[in-house]
Amino acid sequence: MTADRPRVLPSPGGSVLNDVVSLPPNGGTITFARLDGARSMPLSELYELSGRLARRLRARGIGAGDRIGVLAANCPEWVLLDLAALRLKAETAGFDPGKFDPDDDLAGRYDLTLLFTDRPARAPRTVPLTLVGELLAEEDDPDEPPLPRVVWEPDDVTTVKFTSGSTGAPKGLGATAGSVDASLAAVQGIFEHKPGDDLFVFLSLSLLQQRYWVYSALAHGHDVTVSTYEAAFAALRRTRPTVVMGVPAFFETAKRQIEARLRRPGGEDTLQAAARRVFGDRIRYLWTGSAPAAPAMLRFFGEAGLPIYEGYGLNETCIVAKNHPGAEREGSVGRVLPGKEVLFDEDGVISVRSDHPVNRAYAYAAPGDSDRVFGPGGTVRTGDVGYLDEDGFLFVRGRADDVIVLDNGKKIVVRPIEESMRSGAAVAECVLFCPTQTELVAVVSPASLPADHAAVAEQLARVNAAAAPDERIGRAIVADEPFSEGNGLLTSQFKPRRSHILDAYRARVHDPKEGIHAL
Numbered sequence: 001m002t003a004d005r006p007r008v009l010p011s012p013g014g015s016v017l018n019d020v021v022s023l024p025p026n027g028g029t030i031t032f033a034r035l036d037g038a039r040s041m042p043l044s045e046l047y048e049l050s051g052r053l054a055r056r057l058r059a060r061g062i063g064a065g066d067r068i069g070v071l072a073a074n075c076p077e078w079v080l081l082d083l084a085a086l087r088l089k090a091e092t093a094g095f096d097p098g099k100f101d102p103d104d105d106l107a108g109r110y111d112l113t114l115l116f117t118d119r120p121a122r123a124p125r126t127v128p129l130t131l132v133g134e135l136l137a138e139e140d141d142p143d144e145p146p147l148p149r150v151v152w153e154p155d156d157v158t159t160v161k162f163t164s165g166s167t168g169a170p171k172g173l174g175a176t177a178g179s180v181d182a183s184l185a186a187v188q189g190i191f192e193h194k195p196g197d198d199l200f201v202f203l204s205l206s207l208l209q210q211r212y213w214v215y216s217a218l219a220h221g222h223d224v225t226v227s228t229y230e231a232a233f234a235a236l237r238r239t240r241p242t243v244v245m246g247v248p249a250f251f252e253t254a255k256r257q258i259e260a261r262l263r264r265p266g267g268e269d270t271l272q273a274a275a276r277r278v279f280g281d282r283i284r285y286l287w288t289g290s291a292p293a294a295p296a297m298l299r300f301f302g303e304a305g306l307p308i309y310e311g312y313g314l315n316e317t318c319i320v321a322k323n324h325p326g327a328e329r330e331g332s333v334g335r336v337l338p339g340k341e342v343l344f345d346e347d348g349v350i351s352v353r354s355d356h357p358v359n360r361a362y363a364y365a366a367p368g369d370s371d372r373v374f375g376p377g378g379t380v381r382t383g384d385v386g387y388l389d390e391d392g393f394l395f396v397r398g399r400a401d402d403v404i405v406l407d408n409g410k411k412i413v414v415r416p417i418e419e420s421m422r423s424g425a426a427v428a429e430c431v432l433f434c435p436t437q438t439e440l441v442a443v444v445s446p447a448s449l450p451a452d453h454a455a456v457a458e459q460l461a462r463v464n465a466a467a468a469p470d471e472r473i474g475r476a477i478v479a480d481e482p483f484s485e486g487n488g489l490l491t492s493q494f495k496p497r498r499s500h501i502l503d504a505y506r507a508r509v510h511d512p513k514e515g516i517h518a519l
Helices: 016-022 043-059 076-088 131-137 177-191 208-220 232-239 248-263 271-279 295-303 369-373 414-422 453-465 498-510
Strands: 029-034 037-042 067-071 091-094 114-117 126-128 157-162 172-176 198-201 223-226 243-246 285-288 308-314 318-322 340-344 349-354 380-388 394-399 403-405 411-413 427-433 440-446 473-478
Touching: 016 076, 016 177, 016 208, 029 043, 029 232, 037 043, 037 232, 043 076, 043 131, 043 208, 067 076, 076 091, 076 131, 076 208, 157 177, 172 177, 177 208, 177 318, 198 208, 198 232, 208 223, 232 248, 232 271, 243 248, 248 271, 248 285, 248 295, 248 427, 295 308, 318 340, 340 380, 369 380, 394 414, 411 414, 414 427, 414 440, 414 453, 414 473, 427 498, 440 453, 440 498, 453 473, 473 498
Parallel strands: 029 223, 067 091, 067 114, 091 157, 114 126, 198 223, 198 243, 243 285, 285 308, 440 473
Antiparallel strands: 029 037, 157 172, 308 318, 340 349, 349 380, 380 394, 403 411, 427 440
């Protein structure tokens, strides 16, 4: 762990991305953690390797304006390809391995010069990820010219990122350098990551925000650990990070692990000790977003001595709001970040205006999709319903599409009810439907198998006891297996895919005899 000072940006208006591509890092380490161990290297070595790879890619004809794709699990090669592209002023396209097939002519569909993948593939312009190691092993040419100086302008597209695809095919969106810089600057301003910090990330690097923290490490001299979802808990104990970035589903799983340690004979005797056994003993704070977090889960980690801060953002907006030390409010997603403005229509539906928009239209989407989402100047219609309180904290009540209108005209916002159901230990996820416009029906994902139907029934009774009459759940249908990416019922960011869940359980939702009935 280095104690070197962080680099200083060239000017108050300097670009983090231009700093990353033009200045060797001053300290810091990157660790790649897997189930079978961890490998670390100084960020200075990562920078040197990315430059060597950039020169090798240049020799293969890749340069400014070209685009390379990566479809692979998190690994050193992924990070190196991303940094090499930045240093060539080439674009990247990150493909979620759970959603894309490398043999589906991705290179042709998304205008790729090359697609790197860790899967077997025979599609045109598709190469194995192992090519990265082969390129790095080539002998240096003493006559090879150095890499040219690269300057990323605010409106330049650095990468094509894809929606998580809760419905339909994922939409592709070009992310501008200005939007990346603005987000990194806003986060750094409130959390002040510095040498001694180690940011732990494990969601797919196909998600641009996960790569933010590598850029942050190179710019500010702190450490970063890159793992995978499968290896996350084993890696946490080995690497002892100070910051963990995760979606609510991950922290719900961590909560259950901590609770299990407290119940175990001979286990830890305090909540704080059990939490340290799971997360290590150096946590400064936990970061969550991408999906709604249950208030009970957030309170749990606060009581465990692990401050957790919820935020809000979309693929189309980057980070919009964030709770943080000195500015947090229970139930909110935080104050709106500098450079963002939150607007509301007459129904409370949120739009977001950015000084540096991610973009003003999709690069790849069905006809009409861009017009439905993007307004003048890149303003984004989020589809979420919410409000700002008198102190400027943003509250998101749910999706406009998920407001159920009963036959008596009563509008039911389903998110708070779903969160209440999820607060029970037996329920991992809950999605509400209203097949007859009179009765709310919950489809719940069991926290474990076999499902504890009695505990689900008890949670249903608790939720209904605290609810207004129109907001009470009539029946709860326990899913046959937990929602997951594998069965298509969760997105890559672990959000329930509502329409897919209804398709899977439609017959039981519409059958009044099915499910656990409320008393």
